Amino acid sequence: MSPTIGVVGGGQLARMLLPPAARLGLRLVFLARPGDAVAAVWPDVIEGDPDAQGLRRLAEQVDVLTVEHELVDLATMRALQDEGTAVRPSADTLDIATDKVRQREVLGAAGVPVAPWTLAHELAGITAFAGDHGWPLVLKRPRGGYDGRGVWVVEGPDAAEAVLAEVDGDPLLVEPRIALTAELAVLVARRPGGERAVYDPVETVQVDAMCREVLQPPRVAASTVAEARRIGGLVAEVIGSVGMLSVELFVAGDRVLLNELAARPHNAGHVTIEGAVTSQFENHLRAVADLPLGDPSPRGAAAMVNVVGGEVDPADRLADTLGAAPGAAVHLYGKAYRRGRKLGHVTATDDDLERARTLAVHAADVLTRPAAAIAQPTGQEATS
The missing domain is CATH 3.30.1490.20 (ATP-grasp fold, A domain)
Structure with a gap:
């Protein structure tokens, strides 16, 4: 019998766990605050904070605990783990993943290249x-x-x-400060017994210190891709991660260096919903439930663009976007509109990365700008 999974957090990452959970018949219970993205669409929500009281209330109702964000009471997670609750990822893994100094101490000593x-x-x-x-x-x-x-x-x-x-x-x-050639992310799903699935590295494009685009495959040399995969797998083993792990990397010429970690589903992995055989969200649930992992192989080229609050509320532009870019997959998170806030993302797939990127960027523009400001994407029909 599959375990009931308790998820600490109720934001968009929690919300994106719901489709694969429903398909696999897995029961999820969330610890979330009123107004969080998951509360509007899922009945099994415990209202509370990720403090000692909230975590213990959640643990009483589930078989295994996991997280959709790192802002949790690690001392209580460790205590629950010591008392017999399955905590995946473990408190020790979370301790490293939430501390950039610990990452460099532990992983640097294990041979992971760091600045x-x-x-x-x-x-x-x-x-x-x-x-x-x-x-x-x-x-x-x-x-x-x-x-x-x-x-x-x-x-x-x-x-x-x-x-x-x-x-x-x-x-x-x-x-x-490193002169960067590119930034990459490697996603690794890992079960408690050590079985793992390593996704092909993706390129992340930052604008104003926020991830704006994720590109699959990355626009770097094959040797850089191979080194990134090696580092991702090594990090997962060293910290004993269970569930999804995102290993974010800097590329500086021919060097690939650790940036930071996230021991949970990650923005860089949203492209896997449409762009991989098994999404990061499904593999996170499979790993946490200790079920066989799904195939992480890419389906082809894909581009994801984050939808950040701009001149208009994206919810008001949904119909126009679906008409202007029917080939794009639109994900809105149900969050209140605010300029500069991450409100959703758009993914497009194609045989050609630049065509996929052009369509995804166009769809994100339609969602965030007034109709009069939108231009047809150069060299491509919006309906392609």
Whole structure:
């Protein structure tokens, strides 16, 4: 009998677990806040925060716990695990995946290539690192940052001192700013016994520190793809991940370096819903339930574009988008409209990556801009 799965979190990632769960007959129970994306479409929701009280209430009703975000009470997750609750990924895995310093300590020691780094509490440590590696530097909060939050590029000591004042004495991860050729992500699904499925690397394109596009296949050399796959599989084994793991990587010339991890389904894997034989969401559930994993092979070229709140509410532009780009798959998350907020994504598939990308970008533009501002995609009919 398949286990009942408790999911900590109720955002869009939780919502995208629902179609494969329904198809596989898996029961999901969510710990979510009122107004979260999953609450409007799913009955089994426990209202609460991912603190000790909420986590224990969820654990009482399920066989296994998993997460759709990392902002959880790790001490309680570890206690539940010690008391016999199946926690997948484990508290130890989450501890590494939520701490950029721990990632570099543990994975660097295991042979995963990382950029030079140090941990600094004061300006002297930062300037000493700059003496060895030069300015500018990148300063990062070890925990809690996402979509560019908690990350600063500093050109000199004055800017570094301002960041230190902003974080009020908290330690900062310090790295050189790397001239990037590309950014990649490798998704790995892994069962408790070690069976794993490694997805082909995808290219992620960042705009204003937020992922804007995901491209399959990536526009990098075959040797870079092979190295990225190797690193992804190695990371999953070293940290003992269970469920989905996203390994985000920097490409700098012929070097592939660790950026950060997410031990859960990830934005970079949304392209797998239409673009792979088995989506990241289905394989996350299979892995957490300890079921045989599905085929991660790509179905062909695919492009995903995030829908970020712009001049208009995408919900008001849905009909126009479906008419203008019927070949694109539109995913709206049911979130309240706000400029700059991630509200959905669009995926397009094709034999040719650039055609897929053109269609996905056009569909995202129609969703986020007034009708008068939309231009026909160059060199392609909107209905293709």
